[in-house]
Amino acid sequence: MNHMKTDRLYLHVPELSELDYRRKLMADPGTMSYNKGYDLNFSGYDPDTGCIAFPQEEWAQWYEWWTGHEPERFYAYVMRCKDNMPVGEVCLHHHGNDPFHEMGIVIEACHRGRGYGLAALKLLMSHAFDDMHVKEVHNSFEESRRAAMAIHQRCGFAICGSDRGITQMACTKEGYLNSRVKMMERKELSTEDIPEVLELYRTNPQYFVHCPPEPDENSVSGDMTVKPEGIGIIKHLYGWYEDGRLCALMDLLENYPETGKAWIGLFMVHSEFQHKGMGRILIKLMCEGLSKDKNEIRLGVMETNTPAFHFWQACGFEKYGSREGIILMRKTLNKEKDR
Secondary structure (H helix, E strand, O other): OEEEEOOOEEEEEOOHHHHHHHHHHOOOHHHHHOOOOOOOOOOOOOOOOOOOOOOOHHHHHHHHHHHHOOOOEEEEEEEOOOOEEEEEEEEEEEOOOOOOEEEEEEOOHHHOOOOOOHHHHHHHHHHHHHOOOOOOEEEEEOOOOHHHHHHHOOOOOOEEEEEOOEEEEEEEHHHHHHHHHHHOEEEOOOHHHHHHHHHHHHOOOHHHOOOOOOOOOHHHHHHHHHOOOOOEEEEEEEEEOOOOEEEEEEEEEEOOOOOEEEEEEEEOOOHHOOOOHHHHHHHHHHHHHHHOOOOEEEEEEEEEOOHHHHHHHOOOOOOEEEOOOOOEEEEEEOOHHHH
8 A cells, every 4th residue: 555655755554464674673773773761661672772672473463553544543664766665664643532643753774864754754744634634743852853853844843842851843734734835846937848837737627628728738838928018017937846746836927917916827736736735825825925025916717617716715815806707806915015
């Protein structure tokens, strides 16, 4: 069973017969050194090395407890795409009436320093919030483990407490999405990007039911170049990339329909990234950026495209008119500029 995948890693729920890797992981002093020196009262723990014995006779009971019980619990290997080899493990589990899930992540010592920790954490948070629909995820660290805490902060975790040298961190879906979008690369798209843009367009066939014709390279080229006439109008076609993949784009006009305002001609998210809250976060961050020198942003929605109308309402846009089958919407960005 495989879950979310990037170009480098993916999560794989192992079969019972595949648990020997976990045994080796738990028995590696270099990997488990973070775990040494504690007064832990359970069988198989070595306080001198941090290692935990995982004999084969315990595998079946452990496997029964950890697998097949989502959203209560989740366990997976972190797998490397290029050779389908495991490089670590991740887990999530819920305790009693706590309104959150605890998590764990271990990258094998010989694979550290390659960015696998951050990539695996992103995969785990995506599965937690998008698939398991958990409310909040917690993890805790010794205060000396600053590198681990920094990786978690990059994924949207924030410090929520500290007790006897242990720092508690928490992540909500909102925090995760904000951090995920901020880690994306945004760039101005050009004609060299037409194939990628066309691929994204084709993941949204319903849009072109409301706004025909179906896309092709010529229509993408037109979207990149056509703009209204007028002095001071600046056109952008922004693309957001995650792990080298185009996942969203926006056609934006500055100083249109007048100076100090902006117009969104098109905003589209790749179908694989929809219904996760990512589009709403992208719009929120774009509005925050535009508010520095724009007082309003406008757009038009086809009257037949009810889902799009509701999306823009959820983003804070309001209807102010209609024209030729198009609902006109706007959002005030900076009221100080209206004075």
